[in-house]
Amino acid sequence: MTAPTPHTITAGGPGSPRHVGVTGLATMGANLARNIARRGFPIAVHNRTTAKTDAFLEAYRHEGDIVGHAEPADLVAALARPRAVLVMVQAGAPVDAVIEGLLPHLEPGDVVIDGGNSDWSDTARRGEALAAEDIGYVGCGVSGGEEGALNGPSLMPGGPRDAYEVVAPLLDAIAAVVDGVACCAYVGLGGAGHYVKMVHNGIEYADMQLIAEAYDLLGTGLGMDNDELQATFAAWDEGDLDSFLIEITALVLGRRDDDGGPGYLVDRVLDAAGQKGTGRLTARAALDLGATATTITEAVFARALSARKDERLAAAEVLPGPDGTGLAVTPDDVHDALYASKIVAYAQGFSLLQAASDHHGFDLRPGELATIWRGGCIIRARFLDRIREAFAEHPDVADLVLVPAFTEALAAALPGWRRVVGEAVRVGIPTPAFASALAWYDGYRRARLPANLIQAQRDHFGAHTYQRVDRPGTFHSDWAAR
Numbered sequence: 001m002t003a004p005t006p007h008t009i010t011a012g013g014p015g016s017p018r019h020v021g022v023t024g025l026a027t028m029g030a031n032l033a034r035n036i037a038r039r040g041f042p043i044a045v046h047n048r049t050t051a052k053t054d055a056f057l058e059a060y061r062h063e064g065d066i067v068g069h070a071e072p073a074d075l076v077a078a079l080a081r082p083r084a085v086l087v088m089v090q091a092g093a094p095v096d097a098v099i100e101g102l103l104p105h106l107e108p109g110d111v112v113i114d115g116g117n118s119d120w121s122d123t124a125r126r127g128e129a130l131a132a133e134d135i136g137y138v139g140c141g142v143s144g145g146e147e148g149a150l151n152g153p154s155l156m157p158g159g160p161r162d163a164y165e166v167v168a169p170l171l172d173a174i175a176a177v178v179d180g181v182a183c184c185a186y187v188g189l190g191g192a193g194h195y196v197k198m199v200h201n202g203i204e205y206a207d208m209q210l211i212a213e214a215y216d217l218l219g220t221g222l223g224m225d226n227d228e229l230q231a232t233f234a235a236w237d238e239g240d241l242d243s244f245l246i247e248i249t250a251l252v253l254g255r256r257d258d259d260g261g262p263g264y265l266v267d268r269v270l271d272a273a274g275q276k277g278t279g280r281l282t283a284r285a286a287l288d289l290g291a292t293a294t295t296i297t298e299a300v301f302a303r304a305l306s307a308r309k310d311e312r313l314a315a316a317e318v319l320p321g322p323d324g325t326g327l328a329v330t331p332d333d334v335h336d337a338l339y340a341s342k343i344v345a346y347a348q349g350f351s352l353l354q355a356a357s358d359h360h361g362f363d364l365r366p367g368e369l370a371t372i373w374r375g376g377c378i379i380r381a382r383f384l385d386r387i388r389e390a391f392a393e394h395p396d397v398a399d400l401v402l403v404p405a406f407t408e409a410l411a412a413a414l415p416g417w418r419r420v421v422g423e424a425v426r427v428g429i430p431t432p433a434f435a436s437a438l439a440w441y442d443g444y445r446r447a448r449l450p451a452n453l454i455q456a457q458r459d460h461f462g463a464h465t466y467q468r469v470d471r472p473g474t475f476h477s478d479w480a481a482r
């Protein structure tokens with residue numbers, strides 16, 4: 001990409017050139033636009049419906065140097081070069097439609113940033129198409145929800161390095177900051193930015209499911225009331241499990257229901273979890289690469305099962321089994337199972353990222369990803385500092401669980417972890433994420449698995465051949481011969 005001078009986009013005072021445009025003013029787009037304006041970047045905004053643009057200006061014009069435009073052509077014309085246009089619309093066809101509307105008005109050296117949850121392969125395709133026009137395309141994962149978008153998200157930009165350099169000052173300025181370091185770093189080529197965000201979200205699915213299972217074990221299995229549950233999660237947030245998700249779990253559990261009479265709001269929430277697709281994409285990506293992201297995948301399936309509410313109500317009337325009470329474990333056991341399973345879930349996510357980096361040529365730097373996930377994003381946690389340190393000390397480790405600090409943590413948690421999974425099975429509390437994490441751990445630590453039988457079966461019915469443990473070569477046998 002040939003960028004005009006100046007080569008980067010920076011903030012400025014009154015009368016400074018306007019280099020940044022934002023199109024798509026739903027919650028995330030509006031909050032990112034406000035974040036950009038608050039950081040001193042003069043911006044132009046646009047939305048497909050002019051009424052939303054007008055409402056945005058009415059509410060937030062005072063927060064910075066902001067102008068609005070009704071048409072994509074006017075949005076682009078309002079920007080000095082090098083132009084950067086941040087696209088914040090629904091993933092899929094809407095992104096293609098926005099690009100189609102912008103493209104006739106852009107010039108070589110301009111940069112389009114896709115800050116939505118686009119499929120990484122779509123990002124790679126769009127990047128190649130825009131590169132032919134000498135226009136940079138940065139697929140930027142954005143995590144942190146609406147609060148993060150406004151006050152500082154975690155940003156995962158990928159695409160051509162020179163296109164990233166044009167917008168790096170902008171992205172660094174609006175990102176969260178931890179220990180003086182912006183939670184933003186160049187991820188890699190092509191669709192790397194959105195791939196990393198996809199896996200981030202897959203880890204998020206696993207983390208949330210693990211916490212939900214802990215909540216069920218403590219409440220249903222141990223009979224804790226909401227006050228006890230809230231106190232337990234608040235205490236856990238002071239230790240190894242310190243994280244945004246544990247913090248908000250304690251807040252959610254303590255929220256009284258103002259509208260429905262006495263009691264807690266969480267108890268009146270329908271037990272059918274939604275999903276927007278990034279968890280499924282992560283599971284599919286793991287299957288495509290042969291990566292064992294089992295805990296992430298079980299979290300996706302658990303949401304799908306929760307959504308079958310009517311069927312579950314009917315099944316509850318006819319399918320026999322224990323009622324989930326009488327769990328013979330302690331809260332400390334549940335803590336240990338949660339922490340150990342969390343280690344496995346993150347290890348699986350980072351293993352998938354490494355496999356994708358090798359296969360797709362992303363050249364990802366896992367320690368850097370752990371660094372930018374420490375703030376702004378949904379999975380931010382004290383735990384990520386340990387992952388960052390692990391990769392700094394063991395950059396070539398095959399899997400995080402092999403780093404001594406995590407091996408020791410898993411060993412310490414293992415007795416409680418086993419008790420929890422075994423007891424959950426006994427009393428009938430479903431723990432798909434806890435159980436799959438433990439099964440993965442036991443499988444990974446086994447020097448020999450029963451896959452030899454599977455390979456023999458494959459050779460018998462399909463002549464798929466096999467290898468032997470006692471001599472080199474590839475073999476096929478007549479397994480029915482006597």
